[in-house]
Amino acid sequence: MGKVLWHVAMSLDGFVAADGHAMDWMSGVRVTPGVHEESVARIGAILGGRRGFDALAARVPGKVAKQPYGGAWSGPVFVLTHHPDDAPAEDGVTFLSCDVREAVEIALAAADGKDLELHSQDIARQCVELGIVDEFQVHLMPVMLGSGIRLFDNPGGKPVRWDRVHDGDPALAIDLRYRLAAQR
Numbered sequence: 001m002g003k004v005l006w007h008v009a010m011s012l013d014g015f016v017a018a019d020g021h022a023m024d025w026m027s028g029v030r031v032t033p034g035v036h037e038e039s040v041a042r043i044g045a046i047l048g049g050r051r052g053f054d055a056l057a058a059r060v061p062g063k064v065a066k067q068p069y070g071g072a073w074s075g076p077v078f079v080l081t082h083h084p085d086d087a088p089a090e091d092g093v094t095f096l097s098c099d100v101r102e103a104v105e106i107a108l109a110a111a112d113g114k115d116l117e118l119h120s121q122d123i124a125r126q127c128v129e130l131g132i133v134d135e136f137q138v139h140l141m142p143v144m145l146g147s148g149i150r151l152f153d154n155p156g157g158k159p160v161r162w163d164r165v166h167d168g169d170p171a172l173a174i175d176l177r178y179r180l181a182a183q184r
Contacts (some may be wrong), residue, residue: 003134015148021055044114050081
């Protein structure tokens with residue numbers, strides 16, 4: 001069985017999407033070469049939420065399932081929603097109305113031994129709370145948004161510790177240093 005992956009790009013101030021789930025803030029920034037190709041090879045299915053789906057569908061109607069990784073990935077996309085009856089039909093997208101654990105089980109089964117990637121901060125938060133996220137990968141982008149969708153919004157929750165996947169001390173912090181970019 002594959003792993004449950006939480007894989008995101010995040011602004012320096014902790015947002016993974018701008019207001020309204022907008023992702024245009026990522027233009028002009030990029031990840032390390034080969035990272036997306038590695039992800040595409042591992043993923044067998046994607047599980048997202050309805051708000052993100054609706055926001056993307058408003059921008060690219062009928063093509064949400066074709067969007068992951070700029071169209072480089074294709075496979076089953078599942079959208080967890082409390083109201084599947086008014087969901088717009090789209091090839092490759094299955095709307096689920098169940099609890100998060102069951103949605104993960106359904107999507108993992110469809111991943112056919114590959115990994116399941118989470119594309120919803122609320123669903124990822126619930127999966128973290130349930131202890132069913134196997135890996136977390138974040139790309140820290142050199143931009144501050146000021147508002148939007150937070151990476152992990154869990155007021156009053158307990159801290160969640162992660163071990164870094166690399167050679168060396170898994171609890172070692174990553175030190176980053178930036179300077180203000182020239183206005184573009």
